[in-house]
Amino acid sequence: MVVKVVQVLPALELGGVERGTLEVARGLVAAGHESVVVSAGGRLVEQLEREGSRHVPWELGKKSLLTFLQVPKFRRWLAQEQPDIVHVRSRMPAWVVWLAWRTMDPARRPRFITTLHGMHSINRYSAIMGRGERVIAVSETAKRYLLDNFSGVDPAKVTVIHRGIDPNEFPPGYQPAxxxxxxxxxxxxxxxxxxxxxxxxxxxxxxxxxxxxxxxxxxxxxxxxxxxxxxxxxxxxxxxxxxxxxxxxxxxxxxxxxxxxxxxxxxxxxxxxxxxxxxxxxxxxxxxxxxxxxxxxxxxxxxxxxxxxxxxxxxxxxxxxxxxxxxxxxxxxxxxxEGESAPIQDNPFVQHRMLTETLNLYTDVTGAGTPS
The missing domain is CATH 3.40.50.2000 (Glycogen Phosphorylase B;)
Structure with a gap:
């Protein structure tokens, strides 16, 4: 079964959230799934589309009450697109998506997933990142921060998926020209x-x-x-x-x-x-x-x-x-x-593991198996 995933973030400029979004989008395409990213655009759009994802330009990250006027339009768009999953990675887009999603028919709406990428300020605005049906924390530290500071978050729905790097991009023993x-x-x-x-x-x-x-x-x-x-x-x-x-x-x-x-x-x-x-x-x-x-x-x-x-x-x-x-x-x-350094141990934080665990979570929440 092919899974259709919509990832939503403010923009596709440089940064850890943006990089993670592109990595997951690339992994979805490689696994035979459908990848859509909603953002205000930026320098990484060209790479995203070149790697097989579809980009939908939509500014949902502006911290303004006027942004909430996008909720009905986004609800209609979700109903038309019919994704299996909508995955949000930032607070303002998360609020817009959640407000649109919660009033949809529970039997027909996508699964709602959030990722906590940072230690946000402790207030109601940040609490949205714990409202996903499943919540991804990018480290044990992030999970502990979420559970310690935001009431009502069910620990059973929080999954730690550490970020990961591509060892081919940062090869051991590399020497510059x-x-x-x-x-x-x-x-x-x-x-x-x-x-x-x-x-x-x-x-x-x-x-x-x-x-x-x-x-x-x-x-x-x-x-x-x-x-x-x-x-x-x-x-x-x-x-x-x-x-x-x-x-x-x-x-x-x-x-x-x-x-x-x-x-x-x-x-x-x-x-x-x-x-x-x-x-x-x-x-x-x-x-x-x-x-x-x-x-x-x-x-x-x-x-x-x-x-x-x-x-x-x-x-x-x-x-x-x-x-x-x-x-x-x-x-x-x-x-x-002075050369008095202990050996560096094997790195467990690799991109392949992060992608495998993320796609496993996607297929788990939708009940999907291998794409056909």
Whole structure:
């Protein structure tokens, strides 16, 4: 039996939710099912359609009361499309879809599935992510957060399906081409002939950039043969000024290069001696960069906060540090630079497993078997 799945999200720009949507869409098509994605559009639409899914342009993610005017139209569209499953991954679209879905004939409406991708604020608006007939949590941490903070969620309907990466995209032992390295060090000459520390992630207050400054200040008391590559941008162009001011006030400008958003993360992970993850407030729901970097073979030192504790615990336990313990981070970074690093274990967080478990859930809730 062929299953028709509609995935709904705000847009198809770059990001973890968008990437997961494309991966599941690709997996559905490969398994012989029908894949439809509803979003406001974006740079990933072309790839989505090239890989066999249908895209329906529809802006349901705008946080405005006017967005709820789309509910009757979306209800009619669902009745016309007759999907087996509607799968929502973000709060505002989830509200629109749920309001449309709940008034449909229960015998004819699709199954309603939600995925909790992040640690949302604890309020009624976020509670929609626990209202799916089945709820996917992207880590044990995300599941615990959902059950601890939102009443009325039945634990039996929550399934943990960890995110996964493609090992072929981040192959163990990968080494960048000489031409790529020459270009990197031409663009950022301060990094040449130095031990490199990679710090990926959007430049926001909760990602730990100010703790990174403290780590560098302590590490440079021991040695000066290192350089930090800060990879990512500030979506609101606010916090980056605070970070750069802290760096300058500490006299550490020579130790930092800001690379902005990059599409060559595999190369950057591979050229680094170590990568840091210092999120200490809002917890990571999964922490994809940790898994990507470890897959390539570069050690990761990170605060054991949120799902980073899960991923590091499974692949590189030596990298775990108590949240906020800057001195421990410095000691572990220094040890890695000196070659004192434990082996990286096999990565269980792979895309194939994630897709298999997601498609199994789809076929389970619809009672479908292998496509005919």
């Amino acid at each position: 000489d031409a790529w390295k020459e270009q990197l060090f031409s663009d950022y000459p301060a990094a040449k002939n130095k031990h490199l520390i990679c710090f990926p992630g959007r430049i926001t207050r909760w990602k730990g950039h100010l703790d990174l400054v403290k780590v560098v200040a302590e590490l440079c008391r021991q040695r000066q043969d290192f350089h930090v590559l800060v990879v990512g941008s500030d979506p609101k162009d606010k916090f980056i000024h605070e970070v750069k001011t802290a760096i300058s006030e500490a006299g550490l400008d020579a130790y930092f290069s800001f690379l902005g958003t990059r599409s060559d993360m595999k190369e950057l992970y591979a050229v680094a001696d170590v990568t840091l993850s210092l999120t200490s407030t809002t917890a990571e729901a999964f922490g994809r960069t940790v898994v990507e970097c470890l897959s390539v073979g570069t050690p990761v030192i990170g605060y054991a906060h949120g799902a980073v504790a899960e991923t590091l615990g499974a692949i590189y336990p030596q990298g775990k540090v108590e949240t906020g313990d800057v001195q421990a981070v410095v000691r572990k970074v220094a040890a890695v630079i």
